[in-house]
Amino acid sequence: MVKNQQGFTLIEMMIVLLVISVLLIITIPNVTKNNSTINSKGCEAFVRMVEGQVQAYRMDNNGAVPSFAELQGAGYLKEGEASCPNGKAISIDAVNGTVTVAGS
Secondary structure, rough: OOOOOOOOOOHHHHHHHHHHHHHHHHHHHHHHOOHHHHHHHHHHHHHHHHHHHHHHHHHHHHOOOOOHHHHEEEEEHHHHHHHHOOOOEEEEEEOOOOEEEEEO
């Protein structure tokens, strides 16, 4: 007596591996291509957040323009938050409190 054994054939397994490979080939380049866009958008958002913290500090301290050290010491920013996610440094203008990204 021969039992009816069910399972995947080699051809079916090869087709599944082919489909998975095609999906990986399509998605990986798109993710790596958009990495710089993601970092630049993150930098823009971080600059806006620092601008908001500068304004909050100025309201709380009678218009005084803070430095990064003062913002961190007063709890407006976490320690070490002085650069964008893409590594570019951020500076605060000492005269008017404008936040800018180095190299922009």
